Amino acid sequence: MPGVSGTGNIDVSIEHKRADPAERDGTGHPNTCPGCGSHYRDEELAEHLRVCPQCGHHFPVRAPERIAQLADPGTFEEEDADLRSADPLEFFDLRPYVERLAEAELGTGLGDAILTGRAAIDGHPCRLAAMDFSFMGGSMGSVVGERFARSCERTAEDAGVLISVSASGGARMQEGILALMQLPKTIVAVEELHEAGGALFSVLAHPTTGGVTASFASLGDVMLAEPGALTSFAGPRVVAQTTREKLPDDFGLAESNFRFGHVDAVVPRGDLRGTLARLLRLFGGPS
Amino acid sequence: MTQEAELGLRDRLAQLSGVKLLRGTRLSAELERLQRQLERLREDTTDEEIWRSVELARHEKRPYTLDYVERILDDWFELHGDRSRMDDRAIVAGIGSLGGRTVALVGHQKGRDLKERAVRNFGMAYPEGYRKAMRTMALADRHGFPLVTLVDTPGAYPGIAAEQHGQGGAIARSQAAMLRLGVPSVSVVIGEGGSGGAIAIAVADRVLMQENAIYSVISPEGCASILWRDASQAKKAASAFKPDAAHCLELGVIDGIVPEPEGGAQVDHDGAAALLREALVAHLDELAGIPAEELRRGRRAKFRSMGVLAHV
Numbered sequence: 205m206p207g208v209s210g211t212g213n214i215d216v217s218i219e220h221k222r223a224d225p226a227e228r229d230g231t232g233h234p235n236t237c238p239g240c241g242s243h244y245r246d247e248e249l250a251e252h253l254r255v256c257p258q259c260g261h262h263f264p265v266r267a268p269e270r271i272a273q274l275a276d277p278g279t280f281e282e283e284d285a286d287l288r289s290a291d292p293l294e295f296f297d298l299r300p301y302v303e304r305l306a307e308a309e310l311g312t313g314l315g316d317a318i319l320t321g322r323a324a325i326d327g328h329p330c331r332l333a334a335m336d337f338s339f340m341g342g343s344m345g346s347v348v349g350e351r352f353a354r355s356c357e358r359t360a361e362d363a364g365v366l367i368s369v370s371a372s373g374g375a376r377m378q379e380g381i382l383a384l385m386q387l388p389k390t391i392v393a394v395e396e397l398h399e400a401g402g403a404l405f406s407v408l409a410h411p412t413t414g415g416v417t418a419s420f421a422s423l424g425d426v427m428l429a430e431p432g433a434l435t436s437f438a439g440p441r442v443v444a445q446t447t448r449e450k451l452p453d454d455f456g457l458a459e460s461n462f463r464f465g466h467v468d469a470v471v472p473r474g475d476l477r478g479t480l481a482r483l484l485r486l487f488g489g490p491s
Numbered sequence: 492m493t494q495e496a497e498l499g500l501r502d503r504l505a506q507l508s509g510v511k512l513l514r515g516t517r518l519s520a521e522l523e524r525l526q527r528q529l530e531r532l533r534e535d536t537t538d539e540e541i542w543r544s545v546e547l548a549r550h551e552k553r554p555y556t557l558d559y560v561e562r563i564l565d566d567w568f569e570l571h572g573d574r575s576r577m578d579d580r581a582i583v584a585g586i587g588s589l590g591g592r593t594v595a596l597v598g599h600q601k602g603r604d605l606k607e608r609a610v611r612n613f614g615m616a617y618p619e620g621y622r623k624a625m626r627t628m629a630l631a632d633r634h635g636f637p638l639v640t641l642v643d644t645p646g647a648y649p650g651i652a653a654e655q656h657g658q659g660g661a662i663a664r665s666q667a668a669m670l671r672l673g674v675p676s677v678s679v680v681i682g683e684g685g686s687g688g689a690i691a692i693a694v695a696d697r698v699l700m701q702e703n704a705i706y707s708v709i710s711p712e713g714c715a716s717i718l719w720r721d722a723s724q725a726k727k728a729a730s731a732f733k734p735d736a737a738h739c740l741e742l743g744v745i746d747g748i749v750p751e752p753e754g755g756a757q758v759d760h761d762g763a764a765a766l767l768r769e770a771l772v773a774h775l776d777e778l779a780g781i782p783a784e785e786l787r788r789g790r791r792a793k794f795r796s797m798g799v800l801a802h803v
Contacts, residue, residue: 346798
């Protein structure tokens with residue numbers, strides 16, 4: 205994927221509009237580290253799994269690149285690629301929803317904000333569901349819910365393991381109440397996966413907020429988070445406005461969630477593949 | 492209501508008529524209800540009517556959960572606390588008798604005056620509130636009490652401590668708890684059905700909305716400030732995402748609409764309670780006796796099918 209750590213000219217209509225603070229301010233180039241100011245060529249960053257070699261800042265990772273980082277080469281087979289969003293509300297804000305969808309698809313090369321399929325990690329078969337923040341802020345509408353649910357159901361068939369990597373601003377407003385209904389929909393699928401003896405490993409990447417936090421992403425048998433990732437239900441801006449309190453510096457961050465007992469481990473990106481392989485071994489998925 | 496939407500509802504009716512279930516009575520009642528609603532919905536819902544629902548749903552004189560509890564349930568016994576940290580007053584839970592049947596009830600509670608609003612946190616629960624809900628659901632399941640939930644919240648509380656105590660996880664787990672229940676459940680949105688804070692206690696066998704309630708993924712003001720970058724465009728936002736009961740029914744998100752007294756529930760609490768009671772009893776009667784596994788299966792299938800998809 206060329207030059208894509210940020211969102212380019214894609215309009216992302218969710219509160220946490222840009223995955224990257226420097227970009228959010230409109231001050232920095234997407235490949236300039238907001239932690240230490242170092243600048244990288246895109247290939248350089250990709251080589252380092254998009255982690256700043258100077259200070260360890262984790263840049264956002266697009267879904268296809270995430271899968272390439274985690275899966276054994278050549279093992280990923282995408283599923284449900286044909287699913288697309290409909291526009292049941294004929295939603296129109298400043299622009300029609302269908303136009304935003306078309307633009308997001310053109311800009312990202314993805315059909316929606318999640319990519320799902322079969323894969324293997326270190327020889328262990330599993331399924332991967334990776335979200336992509338550059339597709340409308342990784343927002344969850346009917347397609348994200350459906351692809352995730354189907355992936356869960358297929359994983360349940362052989363009591364396997366589904367690994368989700370989330371990055372989402374929350375439910376997709378343009379699908380109205382149906383977007384909210386994706387919360388229970390994905391939870392139904394996780395329940396059935398669990399009852400079939402399968403497992404969900406949930407990896408929280410920056411940012412995972414709103415409806416995704418309030419549904420499947422919080423229900424992993426094992427919960428992992430990337431360093432510095434914002435993973436909260438309400439975003440910092442909403443909390444600051446509502447409470448008029450000064451937020452702690454680490455509000456909603458992976459490290460804070462670890463301290464409060466909501467995640468099992470904060471895993472640097474370089475260790476993620478190895479950690480997942482170890483867990484797959486422990487959970488004894490068919491190999 | 493658009494012609495297309497009306498066709499959609501007709502389609503659901505036709506589908507239901509074709510379904511052969513063991514429990515024929517339940518289905519015919521469902522059919523009758525849908526037919527009645529179709530008639531009510533013939534007339535188009537205008538933007539003005541949608542906004543009127545938003546205003547009535549938030550009306551300061553609208554009956555709240557405890558107003559209904561005292562009018563609908565006998566022998567109400569309130570349960571307090573999440574058995575871990577605290578008693579979140581934004582959610583009330585308890586057991587009582589509804590027409591001779593013991594039910595467990597969970598509902599958001601807004602405050603009527605300034606002092607009570609502070610105590611109730613405007614009906615915005617912390618994770619502790621959802622944990623109180625969950626332990627009440629578990630109690631209901633253990634003892635075979637049907638579960639009634641009344642939904643009336645602007646949303647789950649967006650606060651520092653709420654996040655530290657795991658707001659997202661609590662909302663997710665509360666939904667999972669409802670999906671596991673082997674007892675019948677009926678949820679009614681009685682005012683504001685605000686996003687995650689609402690769905691946390693609304694994953695029921697039957698989900699109903701009062702005529703002037705709203706149910707939405709985000710508040711009109713929140714949507715307007717994000718998409719229009721101007722919170723004063725709330726009316727436009729509401730017209731765009733259509734949180735009113737008629738549209739939620741059209742979209743298949745709710746199973747029925749509970750009528751309110753002329754002018755809205757706020758003008759006649761007793762009348763509103765009588766209509767709510769009638770709907771609750773009717774639905775609980777229909778669900779009574781359905782085996783636990785069948786209830787669970789039906790509930791899961793319903794929520795699993797939510798959404799509208801296209802294919803390339």
